[in-house]
Amino acid sequence: MCYLERFDIDLKALTDEVTPLSWELDDQFFASLEGAQLQGGSLHVSGSIRKATGFYELQLHTDGTVRIPCDRCLDMMDQPIGADLRLVVKLGSEYNEEDDIITVDENEGVFKAAWFIYESIALAVPIQHVHQPGDCNDAMMRVLEEHSAARSSDADAKEIDPRWSALLKLKEKSEE
Incomplete structure (x- = not known):
């Protein structure tokens, strides 16, 4: 059977x-x-x-x-x-x-x-399924944090597009 x-x-x-x-x-x-x-x-x-x-x-x-x-x-x-x-x-x-x-x-x-x-x-089954906080694999979480930190620091190191700089100046003036 x-x-x-x-x-x-x-x-x-x-x-x-x-x-x-x-x-x-x-x-x-x-x-x-x-x-x-x-x-x-x-x-x-x-x-x-x-x-x-x-x-x-x-x-x-x-x-x-x-x-x-x-x-x-x-x-x-x-x-x-x-x-x-x-x-x-x-x-x-x-x-x-x-x-x-x-x-x-x-x-x-x-x-x-x-x-x-x-x-x-x-x-x-929910769309997102993750362990409870603290239960994830520590080694994998360290690797994930390293790669996430590298991406965010690369973005901060890049020069801001001049068009965005002009918008930031406008924003600063409106806040004054």
């Missing part, structure tokens, strides 16, 4: 109106997905799928951490994640994804939730 098959939901086998769902995600989950940019983490997914007339409503909540590189020092860090996913799944003649409505081939009747769970996690 493929690792990702545990995230398959057999829609035809659902008998109750509401079926609870729960999974634990670890590094193996991320490694099993082709094309996944996130490479590891520890998360808990819980939720339910509700059978209604003509469709199924899937609601999932994910909590935990993913391992990603710090934007500042490039060391790996644990980024807390909280994500919610709501999808409507229908049975139809062929597979189709349109907005938040997924149509699954009724001959197969199986909804493969793994990639949708991954996407909800990936979208919950």
Whole structure:
């Protein structure tokens, strides 16, 4: 059995109106997905799928951490994640994804939730992710400071463009 098959939901086998769902995600989950940019983490997914007339409503909540590189020092860090996913799944003649409505081939009747769970996690990762102050790699921070200081001192050493000098004179006169 493929690792990702545990995230398959057999829609035809659902008998109750509401079926609870729960999974634990670890590094193996991320490694099993082709094309996944996130490479590891520890998360808990819980939720339910509700059978209604003509469709199924899937609601999932994910909590935990993913391992990603710090934007500042490039060391790996644990980024807390909280994500919610709501999808409507229908049975139809062929597979189709349109907005938040997924149509699954009724001959197969199986909804493969793994990639949708991954996407909800990936979208919950903040744009900027950095360690807490003081937790970054000290060696990398020293190198970063050296290069930042070199750039700013080079800018200060350059002669000011004469057009800016004229504007500075105007500014000084207006402040008097």
